[in-house]
Amino acid sequence: MDDFIMRAALAGLGVALAAAPLGCFVVWRRMAYFGDATSHAAILGVALALATELPVFAGVLATALAMALLITGLSARQFSSDTLLGVLAHSALALGLVAVSLIDSIRVDLEGYLFGEILAVTNTDLVVIWCGAACVAALLMWRWHALLTATLSPDLATASGISPRREQLVLTLALAVTVAVAIKVVGALLIAAMLVIPAATARPFARTPEAMAAYAVAAGSIAALGGLAGAFALDTPAGPSIVAVGAALFALSAAIGPLLRGRT
Amino acid sequence: MSALIETENLHLAYGGNTVLRDVSLRVQRGEIVTIVGPNGSGKSSLLRALIGAIHPISGRIIRAEGLRIGYVPQSLSINSTLPLTVARFLNLPKRVSAQAALAALEGAGVPELAQRQLGALSGGQFQRVLLARALLQSPDILILDEATQGLDQPGAARFYQQIESVRQSIGCAVLMVSHDLHVVMAASDRVLCLNGHLCCEGTPQVVADAPEYRALFGTGTQGALALYRHHHDHDHHDGCDHEHSDVPVEKESA
Numbered sequence: 001m002d003d004f005i006m007r008a009a010l011a012g013l014g015v016a017l018a019a020a021p022l023g024c025f026v027v028w029r030r031m032a033y034f035g036d037a038t039s040h041a042a043i044l045g046v047a048l049a050l051a052t053e054l055p056v057f058a059g060v061l062a063t064a065l066a067m068a069l070l071i072t073g074l075s076a077r078q079f080s081s082d083t084l085l086g087v088l089a090h091s092a093l094a095l096g097l098v099a100v101s102l103i104d105s106i107r108v109d110l111e112g113y114l115f116g117e118i119l120a121v122t123n124t125d126l127v128v129i130w131c132g133a134a135c136v137a138a139l140l141m142w143r144w145h146a147l148l149t150a151t152l153s154p155d156l157a158t159a160s161g162i163s164p165r166r167e168q169l170v171l172t173l174a175l176a177v178t179v180a181v182a183i184k185v186v187g188a189l190l191i192a193a194m195l196v197i198p199a200a201t202a203r204p205f206a207r208t209p210e211a212m213a214a215y216a217v218a219a220g221s222i223a224a225l226g227g228l229a230g231a232f233a234l235d236t237p238a239g240p241s242i243v244a245v246g247a248a249l250f251a252l253s254a255a256i257g258p259l260l261r262g263r264t
Numbered sequence: 265m266s267a268l269i270e271t272e273n274l275h276l277a278y279g280g281n282t283v284l285r286d287v288s289l290r291v292q293r294g295e296i297v298t299i300v301g302p303n304g305s306g307k308s309s310l311l312r313a314l315i316g317a318i319h320p321i322s323g324r325i326i327r328a329e330g331l332r333i334g335y336v337p338q339s340l341s342i343n344s345t346l347p348l349t350v351a352r353f354l355n356l357p358k359r360v361s362a363q364a365a366l367a368a369l370e371g372a373g374v375p376e377l378a379q380r381q382l383g384a385l386s387g388g389q390f391q392r393v394l395l396a397r398a399l400l401q402s403p404d405i406l407i408l409d410e411a412t413q414g415l416d417q418p419g420a421a422r423f424y425q426q427i428e429s430v431r432q433s434i435g436c437a438v439l440m441v442s443h444d445l446h447v448v449m450a451a452s453d454r455v456l457c458l459n460g461h462l463c464c465e466g467t468p469q470v471v472a473d474a475p476e477y478r479a480l481f482g483t484g485t486q487g488a489l490a491l492y493r494h495h496h497d498h499d500h501h502d503g504c505d506h507e508h509s510d511v512p513v514e515k516e517s518a
Contacts, residue, residue: 028346149357152340152348159315159335159407160357199345206347207381 004119005228011121011129012224012242015185015194018133018178020216021140023195024202024209025171028151032196033082034071037089039179039191041067043096046113046183050103056113057128057180065176067092072172093188116187116239118228125184132181136174143170148209185224186239194220197246204257219249268293268331268405268437269314274323276309283309287323287462291405296431296438298448300471301458302480307441308338310458311409314439334398334436336391336408342383350385350393351378360400371433372396373426387414391423399430406430408440420444424451445481 026035042060044067049059071088100108112120121129140147147167150157154164182191202215227242234241267290276284284306291297299307312318314325315335327333342348354365369375372395377385385393391411398406406427412420424447431438442448448455449468457463463476471477 028343030343145355145357145359151346152342152353152356153337155312155315155317155337156335156340157357158317159333160401162357203345203347207349208347208352212347 004121005232007121007123007126008118008228008238009225010126011118011185012228013221014126014129014133015178015182016198016217016220016224018136018174019182019191019194020198020202020220021213022136022171022174022178023197023199023220024213024216025140025147025151026175026195027199027203028209029171031171032192033085033089034068035175035192035195037071037085037092038064038068038175039182039188040089041092041096042179042183042188042191043113044092044099045096045180046108046188047096047099047103050100050108056183057132060183061176061180063092064179065173068172068176072168096188112187113183114187114189115237116183116185116190118185118238118242121184129181129184132177136177136181139170139174143167147171186242190239190243193243193246194223197243197250198223201246201250201253204253204260219246219253223249266328267291267326268328269333269439270326271314272324272326274310274313274325275321276306276313276318277321278309278318282321283460284313284458285461287458289456289462289465291437291439293404294431294435294437295453296428296451297440297454297456298452299439299441299456299458300443300445300448300477300481301463305459307458308409311335311407311439311441314407328404331405332401332403334401334403334406336394336398336406336411338409338411338413339387340390340394344383346383348382349378350380350382353382353393354397354400356397364400365396368396368399369393371399371430373422388419388423391415392426395423395426395430399434402434403436405437405439408438408442410441410443412442412444417444421447427451 026032041063045060045063046056048054048063049056052059067088071085074084097110100110109117146157146162147170149160149162150164150167157164157167178195179191182194186194198216198220199212201219202212205215206212223246224242226245228238230236230245231238231241270288270290272288274284274287275282287310299310301307309318313320315333350369351365354360354368366375366378369378372392374389374392374396377389377393382390382393395411408427412423415423424444427438427440428451430436449472452468454465455468455471456465457471457474457477457480459480463480464471464474466474
């Protein structure tokens with residue numbers, strides 16, 4: 001098998017490893033739009049990185065983190081609403097696109113950042129993706145019980161000596177890192193799909209949160225590999241193909257799910 | 265005897281709006297204290313301050329050293345996307361042995377529920393599971409926030425009996441907010457009547473006879489029972505602006 005296919009497959013699996021369990025929390029905490037806004041801010045990070053000649057990873061990480069913290073801060077002051085998140089998500093994307101186009105000294109392949117270019121993943125990218133993914137997975141495992149308790153009820157968490165704010169911050173950090181590693185693979189526009197779709201696919205089959213996270217990793221991995229194979233066979237763009245396979249898996253799960261209702 | 269938990273001149277506010285002012289209370293080891301008061305009187309806020317979920321604007325909360333609090337919230341809305349068995353829920357945030365989990369469920373009167381999904385429980389079962397989780401920490405004090413909301417009267421009565429038997433078996437204090445006035449009056453050692461401030465407190469009989477208490481729970485009936493109204497005339501208020509009408513005889517049976 002060609003090296004670049006191997007690298008693409010490994011990159012896709014790395015993203016699934018981080019995005020799927022994090023995506024479970026995004027689903028449980030109704031943060032889908034939060035994920036959207038944070039990942040759209042990544043384009044602004046690309047512009048920042050190009051302007052300052054920083055690595056794209058660093059630029060994306062910084063802006064995703066800033067956006068996630070901004071949303072967390074605003075929602076703590078009870079500004080949180082669909083509307084506000086919608087405003088932030090699309091404004092970040094629009095500002096990013098404008099900013100990238102202003103940097104006219106460099107010819108930028110914008111499409112690559114919007115939809116990913118998994119086939120162009122280098123060995124260095126692979127190291128960054130797997131290190132980032134491993135950090136996210138380790139962080140989630142370390143805080144798992146506290147995160148779950150805070151997700152169920154902030155008051156119950158507080159009564160058990162867990163700070164819901166700190167756990168929210170953990171998720172915010174994990175989300176920013178995931179966005180930064182996923183942009184190369186599926187692109188800023190589709191990162192949120194890699195968070196939400198595998199988790200939603202896993203739900204009907206799971207009786208515990210841990211099982212749901214594990215099934216989500218499996219669904220995300222199948223989507224990544226299946227999408228890559230499909231992209232080769234049909235000569236379609238890889239990022240959208242991965243998400244399309246994920247969506248097909250979700251449709252299948254949603255169809256089978258009701259049959260299992262008595263069990264879960 | 266030193267108190268398990270006490271507050272001194274506690275002042276709570278949300279976004280600049282005062283919800284409670286000047287609340288000083290003590291809960292002793294082993295006693296059952298009930299907080300009553302109309303909606304919006306700051307009952308839940310007081311409990312949330314005691315567990316540390318909101319920070320007072322001024323005043324102090326003093327907890328006995330190493331105090332273990334078992335908290336039973338008003339209700340939990342379990343997101344249907346979160347799969348969670350009762351057994352798994354009891355293991356949050358700390359793993360407990362299967363025996364301990366079963367013992368706690370037995371203490372709460374629902375040993376058969378361990379493998380059920382949390383989202384599929386009835387209101388009464390759910391409150392008992394919350395109680396079981398609180399029992400797992402072998403609490404010095406159980407704090408319950410309208411734990412019988414949504415239960416019918418026999419269900420509520422059984423729940424309070426369970427609380428009483430829990431107290432007898434593990435000797436914890438109980439501090440609860442309740443709307444079930446007559447049940448509360450029968451089961452409590454002490455009652456605190458709250459309405460933005462501590463209106464009155466004492467044994468159930470003392471509180472039931474207090475004009476402040478009668479005023480509060482008379483107005484709950486939309487004035488239908490009010491023969492006449494007059495302005496708040498008891499002397500402990502300081503800038504308290506709600507109206508207390510002086511209603512004789514009947515209590516609301518909420």
